Amino acid sequence: MxxxxxxxxxxxxxxxxxxxxxxxxxxxxxxxxxxTRVGIVPPAGPYQSxxxxxxxxxxxxxxxxxxxxxxxxxxxxxxxxxxxxxxxxxxxxxxxxxxxxxxxxxxxxxxxxxxxxxxxxxxxxxxxxxxxxxxxxxxxxxxxxxxxxxxxxxxxxxxxxxxxxxxxxxxxxxxxxxxxxxxxxxxxxxxxxxxxxxxxxxxxxxxxxxxxxxxxxxxxxxxxxxxxxxxxxAADFAIGVTDRCAPGGAAAPHNGCVPVSYYAFPQDSLNNANIFRRSGQMIGHFANLVAPFPYPQLANVQSATRFGGMENAGAIFYSETALNKNTLGESTVSHEIAHQWFGDAVTPGHWSHLWLSEGFATYFGNQFFERADGLARFRQLTTESWQGYLNSPVTDLAIVDTTAVPKNDLLALLNANSYNKGGAVLHMLRGLLGDEVFFSGIRRYYRRFAHGNARTADLQRALEEETGRDLGWFFQQWVYRPGHPILAVTHSYDAAAGEAVVTVNQTQKAAWPTFRFPLELAVSAAGTT
Incomplete structure (x- = not known):
């Protein structure tokens, strides 16, 4: 035909x-x-005016x-x-x-x-x-x-x-x-x-x-x-249903009922059914926390492609090998589903702002487990993520560099700055602003840019409007500058005066900024804290 x-x-x-x-x-x-070659960074300015x-x-x-x-x-x-x-x-x-x-x-x-x-x-x-x-x-x-x-x-x-x-x-x-x-x-x-x-x-x-x-x-x-x-x-798929009506929030295009399915290679259908079993629960969590699910349905798809997970709108593709070997982590599923809001519906206006996609999916993907499995699980995931950044080769780079992309290769942006440090920035903002203000600010940001594009300044502006506070200093040091604080802590105790003196010095590289951040000190003496 x-x-x-x-x-x-x-x-x-x-x-x-x-x-x-x-x-x-x-x-x-x-x-x-x-x-042509993949990942060539285009010239600055509008892509096609x-x-x-x-x-x-x-x-x-x-x-x-x-x-x-x-x-x-x-x-x-x-x-x-x-x-x-x-x-x-x-x-x-x-x-x-x-x-x-x-x-x-x-x-x-x-x-x-x-x-x-x-x-x-x-x-x-x-x-x-x-x-x-x-x-x-x-x-x-x-x-x-x-x-x-x-x-x-x-x-x-x-x-x-x-x-x-x-x-x-x-x-x-x-x-x-x-x-x-x-x-x-x-x-x-x-x-x-x-x-x-x-x-x-x-x-x-x-x-x-x-x-x-x-x-x-x-x-x-x-x-x-x-x-x-x-x-x-396109392949010989076994199609299964995870949820016929996941709670996606009462809004079009699904009016609160999101069908969730999986497309598996027939030999791996049981593995797919197991790993995707909480997909509907993830949709319901993000719909309640952020906004209604932005697409009419969701399919989790076993695929013969490059990445471990790819957040294609309404049709997420996952590694065929990981699903075949039953090694795909549930945190990958949560990460890719979080992308449906952040990256897909709200898309970075330029690749250099990739953290607005990957950092958000990292943090909110982990945050699902705070709600579903408890605070200890969430803390484990956030600690592992931060350690991944500290051990990475990109600590000398800023999350957003408005003048260059690493190696002049867009694929080089898939690094611990975009994912791990980006997620940490959101966690620090949550700590700085408090849960109520932080999440309401995220919802403001999402509503404004859903099905459009955003850059880092747009997120900053939305949070500032929500809080009434200047956050320029925060974004400047954590997003537009490289590195992280490295602390040297010394202390002395004057028994006669009953006074402890604690000195905290930042000893990071000179090219990194001097960071401004709240710091809690715990003082122990004679078995008391």
């Missing part, structure tokens, strides 16, 4: 090209272009053998400034045609240029305020981003794995966290497979008579998400 549909698309584009006059396109028989992607419609056929895909993507782009041309990120795949449509005029084939990182094309008939519909037809073998291979059991499958900027390896996109959009997916795959994606499934079409071995799934997410969360997963 999709094969017939793809042929119709190609024929239509050929006619349009003929009607539109001379259109310059690269030769159709050219080899796939060389792919004058363009805001508001929706993508991705149509893709997954192959029975090999890795060659045939696909088309329509990007609906809001034009916000006068422009003569625009570009989309796409790497390593061969573009066949590009068409544009604006101001309800006819679809027109346009000339385009493709290099190793992007496709460039003119913008016709569009003014600021218009939405331009750009459709790209392309094919090839993805070098990254869409992983097509055998899983731990030797069964074939396909999984998207996009962080930080790897969505561009399988569909044309504005591949930056500051640009969020809704998505429709149309995925044709072997009939024995199941397909999972963000949002909700809207249709399942059995193959036409000549392609009975294929089926087509349609999924849609109506909440805007960044490119790194736009995923599909």
């Amino acid at each position: 999709i094969r017939t549909q793809a042929a119709a698309i190609t024929a239509a584009l050929t006619v349009l090209a003929g009607c539109g006059g001379s259109v310059r396109v690269p030769p159709l028989d050219r080899p796939e272009p060389r792919a 004058g363009v805001d992607a508001i929706h993508y419609a991705i149509t893709i056929e997954l192959p029975d053998t090999g890795k060659h895909i045939t696909a088309s993507t329509r990007a609906d782009l809001l034009i916000t400034a006068p422009l003569d041309s625009i570009w989309l990120d796409l790497t390593g795949l061969r573009v066949r045609t590009v068409t544009t449509q604006a101001r309800r005029k006819s679809v027109r084939a346009v000339s385009f240029r493709q290099d190793s990182a992007r496709i460039y094309f003119p913008l016709h008939d569009a003014r600021p305020g218009d939405t331009v519909h750009v459709t790209v037809l392309y094919d090839g073998e993805p070098d990254d981003g869409l992983i097509i291979r055998n899983n731990v059991h030797g069964a074939r499958g396909a999984f998207a794995d996009n962080w930080p900027d790897r969505a561009r390896f399988w569909f044309p996109v504005i591949d930056h966290p500051s640009d969020k959009a809704t998505v429709d997916y149309t995925v044709t795959a072997p009939a024995a497979w199941e397909v999972i994606a963000n949002g909700v499934r809207t249709d399942l079409i059995e193959g036409a008579a000549n392609i009975k071995q294929k089926r087509t799934w349609r999924w849609r997410i109506e909440q805007p998400i960044p490119a790194y969360l736009m995923v599909i997963g």
Whole structure:
């Protein structure tokens, strides 16, 4: 069915090209272009001025053998400034045609240029305020981003794995966290497979008579998400239900009842059922503490991808090996579910503010166990997390560096500053402000930026508004400067005066700041404290 549909698309584009006059396109028989490197830090400033992607419609056929895909993507782009041309990120795949449509005029084939990182094309008939519909037809073998291979059991499958900027390896996109959009997916795959994606499934079409071995799934997410969360997963799955109605908070898109499922490789379904058994309880905790669950449902998915856990909106992907060996920790599950609020719904406006995603998921993921298992468990997790930061090689770096990214590599941001120290910053803020003010300030921050983007200054401002206190000194020393306090404590006792003198010196590196923080002293003498 999709094969017939793809042929119709190609024929239509050929006619349009003929009607539109001379259109310059690269030769159709050219080899796939060389792919760019993952994680290159883009220049400072807006990623693409004058363009805001508001929706993508991705149509893709997954192959029975090999890795060659045939696909088309329509990007609906809001034009916000006068422009003569625009570009989309796409790497390593061969573009066949590009068409544009604006101001309800006819679809027109346009000339385009493709290099190793992007496709460039003119913008016709569009003014600021218009939405331009750009459709790209392309094919090839993805070098990254869409992983097509055998899983731990030797069964074939396909999984998207996009962080930080790897969505561009399988569909044309504005591949930056500051640009969020809704998505429709149309995925044709072997009939024995199941397909999972963000949002909700809207249709399942059995193959036409000549392609009975294929089926087509349609999924849609109506909440805007960044490119790194736009995923599909396709394999032979055993689908189980963890909760039919997890308490997600009385608000759309689920009206308080969140279906929670798991997609497991059949041999590992019992392991999946066990490790994800408290997923609904986690959703209920965060919904009560922060805000209603931001997506219509949640699926926990065993996947053949890079990371131990990836927080894709409404469809979290986890390590196939950890689930196969039953070694995936429940703290990973809580971490990824916390991401649905922090990272997914409220997305850092730039990769350098990654701690607003990973630090929040670290802290709130651990905080679930404070509520569910008791204070001792929470203290254990926070102590282990802080020790992980102290033992890390990144203590000489700030959490947020506005001028550089470690090693000029976005993947280097996945470090103990973004996770461990970021979580510790939130714990210190909680101690400084008190539970009531801290959590109400977090809720203020979330409400303001839900389904949008935030940076560190936005969090600071929300907390200052909630408390009426200046927190600039706190963020400056803990977030924008490196290191941590190292204390040397000495004391003496004057028996005649009955007086103890305690001297506390900060002895950390000179490049680190002198820290301001509350300090409690415990004094013991003659068996008393």
